[in-house]
Amino acid sequence: MSLTNDSPEVAAAAAKTASFTLASLPASARNEALEAIHAALTASKDEILAANARDLELARKAAADGKLSQALVSRLDLGKKGKWEDMLQGILDVRDLEDPVGKVSLRTKLDDNLNLERVSCPIGVLLIIFEARPEVIANIASLAIKSGNAAILKGGKESTESFIAISQVISSALSTTQVPNSAIQLVTTRDVILQLLSQDRSIDLVIPRGSNELVRYIKENTKIPVLGHADGLCSIYLTASADKDKAAVAIVDSKTSYPAACNSVETLLVQDKALSTIFPGVAAALALKGVTLRLDAASKAALSSTTLPDGTVLDATPEDYDTEHLSLTLAVKTVSSVEEAILHINTHGSHHTDSIFTSDGAEAEHFMNQVDSAGVYWNASTRLADGMRYGFGTEVGISTNKIHSRGPVGLDGLTIYKYKIRGDYQPTAQYGEGEGKRPWKHERLAF
Amino acid sequence: MSLTNDSPEVAAAAAKTASFTLASLPASARNEALEAIHAALTASKDEILAANARDLELARKAAADGKLSQALVSRLDLGKKGKWEDMLQGILDVRDLEDPVGKVSLRTKLDDNLNLERVSCPIGVLLIIFEARPEVIANIASLAIKSGNAAILKGGKESTESFIAISQVISSALSTTQVPNSAIQLVTTRDVILQLLSQDRSIDLVIPRGSNELVRYIKENTKIPVLGHADGLCSIYLTASADKDKAAVAIVDSKTSYPAACNSVETLLVQDKALSTIFPGVAAALALKGVTLRLDAASKAALSSTTLPDGTVLDATPEDYDTEHLSLTLAVKTVSSVEEAILHINTHGSHHTDSIFTSDGAEAEHFMNQVDSAGVYWNASTRLADGMRYGFGTEVGISTNKIHSRGPVGLDGLTIYKYKIRGDYQPTAQYGEGEGKRPWKHERLAF
Numbered sequence: 001m002s003l004t005n006d007s008p009e010v011a012a013a014a015a016k017t018a019s020f021t022l023a024s025l026p027a028s029a030r031n032e033a034l035e036a037i038h039a040a041l042t043a044s045k046d047e048i049l050a051a052n053a054r055d056l057e058l059a060r061k062a063a064a065d066g067k068l069s070q071a072l073v074s075r076l077d078l079g080k081k082g083k084w085e086d087m088l089q090g091i092l093d094v095r096d097l098e099d100p101v102g103k104v105s106l107r108t109k110l111d112d113n114l115n116l117e118r119v120s121c122p123i124g125v126l127l128i129i130f131e132a133r134p135e136v137i138a139n140i141a142s143l144a145i146k147s148g149n150a151a152i153l154k155g156g157k158e159s160t161e162s163f164i165a166i167s168q169v170i171s172s173a174l175s176t177t178q179v180p181n182s183a184i185q186l187v188t189t190r191d192v193i194l195q196l197l198s199q200d201r202s203i204d205l206v207i208p209r210g211s212n213e214l215v216r217y218i219k220e221n222t223k224i225p226v227l228g229h230a231d232g233l234c235s236i237y238l239t240a241s242a243d244k245d246k247a248a249v250a251i252v253d254s255k256t257s258y259p260a261a262c263n264s265v266e267t268l269l270v271q272d273k274a275l276s277t278i279f280p281g282v283a284a285a286l287a288l289k290g291v292t293l294r295l296d297a298a299s300k301a302a303l304s305s306t307t308l309p310d311g312t313v314l315d316a317t318p319e320d321y322d323t324e325h326l327s328l329t330l331a332v333k334t335v336s337s338v339e340e341a342i343l344h345i346n347t348h349g350s351h352h353t354d355s356i357f358t359s360d361g362a363e364a365e366h367f368m369n370q371v372d373s374a375g376v377y378w379n380a381s382t383r384l385a386d387g388m389r390y391g392f393g394t395e396v397g398i399s400t401n402k403i404h405s406r407g408p409v410g411l412d413g414l415t416i417y418k419y420k421i422r423g424d425y426q427p428t429a430q431y432g433e434g435e436g437k438r439p440w441k442h443e444r445l446a447f
Numbered sequence: 448m449s450l451t452n453d454s455p456e457v458a459a460a461a462a463k464t465a466s467f468t469l470a471s472l473p474a475s476a477r478n479e480a481l482e483a484i485h486a487a488l489t490a491s492k493d494e495i496l497a498a499n500a501r502d503l504e505l506a507r508k509a510a511a512d513g514k515l516s517q518a519l520v521s522r523l524d525l526g527k528k529g530k531w532e533d534m535l536q537g538i539l540d541v542r543d544l545e546d547p548v549g550k551v552s553l554r555t556k557l558d559d560n561l562n563l564e565r566v567s568c569p570i571g572v573l574l575i576i577f578e579a580r581p582e583v584i585a586n587i588a589s590l591a592i593k594s595g596n597a598a599i600l601k602g603g604k605e606s607t608e609s610f611i612a613i614s615q616v617i618s619s620a621l622s623t624t625q626v627p628n629s630a631i632q633l634v635t636t637r638d639v640i641l642q643l644l645s646q647d648r649s650i651d652l653v654i655p656r657g658s659n660e661l662v663r664y665i666k667e668n669t670k671i672p673v674l675g676h677a678d679g680l681c682s683i684y685l686t687a688s689a690d691k692d693k694a695a696v697a698i699v700d701s702k703t704s705y706p707a708a709c710n711s712v713e714t715l716l717v718q719d720k721a722l723s724t725i726f727p728g729v730a731a732a733l734a735l736k737g738v739t740l741r742l743d744a745a746s747k748a749a750l751s752s753t754t755l756p757d758g759t760v761l762d763a764t765p766e767d768y769d770t771e772h773l774s775l776t777l778a779v780k781t782v783s784s785v786e787e788a789i790l791h792i793n794t795h796g797s798h799h800t801d802s803i804f805t806s807d808g809a810e811a812e813h814f815m816n817q818v819d820s821a822g823v824y825w826n827a828s829t830r831l832a833d834g835m836r837y838g839f840g841t842e843v844g845i846s847t848n849k850i851h852s853r854g855p856v857g858l859d860g861l862t863i864y865k866y867k868i869r870g871d872y873q874p875t876a877q878y879g880e881g882e883g884k885r886p887w888k889h890e891r892l893a894f
Contacts, residue, residue, distance in 0.1 A: 205849070368865075372466075374865060377869075378867070379869070379872050381874060390555070391557070403652060404863075416849055419832075420823055420825070421825070421827040423831075424826055425826050425828075426697070427697060
């Protein structure tokens with residue numbers, strides 16, 4: 001890793017050159033680099049935490065002056081219980097994942113001594129833009145090296161001292177390995193994000209790690225593909241055939257287990273027939289957890305005989321169904337059918353994760369086929385949308401894109417493939433149908 | 448299919464709505480739609496060819512006035528021997544391909560009664576912009592319907608009469624099927640390309656079918672992902688260990704079997720040691736086929752005692768190594784090593800298809816790993832880069848993108864996946880490590 005003061009253009013070109021070397025390193029060399037980083041960070045804990053303390057001091061002053069939120073200060077703190085250990089363990093966890101590079105997904109005999117092979121390979125150069133959490137730099141450097149991608153990292157300015165300390169440690173650790181120095185670069189110069197976003201000749205993929213605003217800004221300002229999602233407006237459609245008690249548990253989980261997460265439910269669509277049967281119990285369970293309900297007229301009327309804490313019941317505005325509240329607020333809307341629910345979700349949702357609660361399997365399959373989202377669930381909490389929970393071992397991000405990777409993205413989202421052909425100089429003009437032409441064999445081979 | 452005069456925004460929104468219905472049709476319904484199109488076009492041959500004749504008449508006048516190339520006039524002609532039959536057969540060929548929708552590529556048991564599944568599904572709405580060939584409309588409509596994608600088609604104005612005739616036939620054919628009318632729309636209003644390219648809320652992927660200029664223009668003017676390639680600057684690296692006679696045959700094939708194709712070789716890199724041994728025979732074979740060589744000093748000197756037709760040998764300029772000649776012109780450059788060849792290709796190439804000719808397997812593997820192209824070949828003609836030749840049965844295009852699809856793209860390049868979870872309302876908060884927590888099972892299931 002190098003701490004670069006080069007221009008974004010020079011940094012990106014250097015990363016591109018380094019990416020070719022990194023892409024051809026064997027898994028053992030990439031894993032050794034992760035071990036070297038782990039060892040070096042372990043040995044440098046004191047100096048990194050000292051640098052982090054300087055960031056924290058500035059941030060606390062800014063917070064005291066009302067210029068920074070307390071939440072951000074808290075996210076900055078590398079010394080918080082377990083954070084340092086988690087960061088280090090994360091590096092070893094990434095090392096232990098299956099190598100995503102060099103996987104063969106197709107092998108075809110085109111003719112004798114003429115074989116086609118599709119092999120996974122790194123994408124090239126990643127640009128990773130993140131905000132305050134200093135531990136992200138170790139996580140991201142690990143993911144990039146493991147997947148054979150070069151990376152340019154640009155972190156939030158509040159963590160500058162921590163980033164510099166960590167990157168110097170990583171840099172000297174990598175110098176003992178086969179990973180080229182320019183493969184992982186930290187850009188610390190200010191106000192370079194727009195310039196980085198214009199390096200579409202050298203940078204192949206942008207990965208934002210931060211707020212919706214950051215992601216939206218990046219998507220608006222680059223031609224480079226962006227892996228991620230700006231919004232997480234997830235819905236649950238509660239039908240009259242759902243299990244009353246279990247539905248309440250799952251909706252409470254979807255809303256309250258981490259309200260600020262992108263996979264928390266924001267809109268509850270209630271079938272009209274469920275208003276008087278299942279919905280009051282669900283509302284009561286949510287209210288118990290402090291959730292405020294923003295209701296349409298029908299769902300509000302359905303709660304008229306349910307005793308709820310003051311302030312639980314509010315009238316919904318049209319904007320509520322397009323808002324990611326990220327808090328203990330849930331918009332509720334009455335619909336008459338699964339078709340209406342699907343239409344609402346495809347129109348107002350963010351194509352992230354949506355669930356139907358029903359005992360009717362055919363209705364559930366119809367919902368899952370028609371809802372245009374990365375995750376479509378049947379009787380399941382929207383909070384399942386997560387790379388660790390899916391069993392991917394890590395998560396690069398959650399994508400609402402319609403191409404390449406969708407939903408929680410694991411390491412293989414950082415790869416693409418190339419086609420290799422090994423032949424014996426056969427001229428293509430000899431092949432085809434008809435007299436004197438040689439037919440293609442096109443035999444699928446095992447891999 | 449509808450022939451729309453709606454605004455691009457309205458057309459795109461209607462296509463999006465139709466895409467949800469189309470996406471959930473079974474393969475049988477999509478195949479029946481293809482058969483209906485085939486039957487209707489067969490029955491309407493005369494009226495379509497009459498419309499095509501009107502386009503041709505205008506085009507011939509324009510060509511006589513020097514406003515249109517003769518090559519374009521020739522491409523317009525649907526009555527040319529075999530073209531009509533090929534167009535119709537192409538529809539049936541697409542019908543017979545394996546269904547790319549609904550393929551399961553991952554199945555994991557997260558817990559008892561909680562199963563994750565990754566299933567392929569259509570991308571959504573395609574925008575296909577093409578130039579003069581009227582038969583493309585049938586091909587593209589078939590590919591879209593087969594893959595369950597809605598499509599907006601915008602063709603070149605020279606084929607307007609043909610497009611309208613074909614689309615009216617397809618439209619009435621589809622009205623007897625389950626494919627919604629707005630799923631395939633032909634836009635005939637003029638000058639709407641830029642407006643279509645700005646519909647990134649409704650359109651998910653742009654597929655240009657036409658000249659480099661068209662592709663480059665589209666890539667420069669949209670935030671929607673574009674599947675395709677602007678340039679095809681393919682190279683062959685000829686080493687001293689290559690088979691002398693076979694190499695000449697394969698290089699002649701790469702250059703001359705279809706010089707205007709994107710997969711034809713444009714630059715020959717010659718190892719210095721091969722200049723006096725293999726290269727003269729290669730040059731003579733190319734010259735026999737009418738190829739003009741643009742040579743650097745060393746390669747030119749190597750031909751001093753080879754008798755070649757007048758005009759075969761020219762001096763290369765630096766621009767020649769960045770030019771896709773698309774004609775019987777080949778740039779030749781001398782390099783001293785595979786490293787130099789790799790660097791040249793990664794710097795000057797278009798990441799399309801590049802080949803090394805060598806008897807050294809280790810050198811070939813190194814080349815294939817380090818060259819950053821969709822196709823990397825060993826002793827094989829660059830002209831192999833083609834969906835039919837790869838055995839995909841069809842070709843949507845050839846992509847030089849670094850994400851989603853790379854190289855010749857078959858039907859599966861028009862799909863993405865969604866994650867389905869079928870559960871029993873389990874709250875996620877109960878899972879994790881530590882006391883009182885329930886561990887994830889994460890068992891891979893067969894599919």
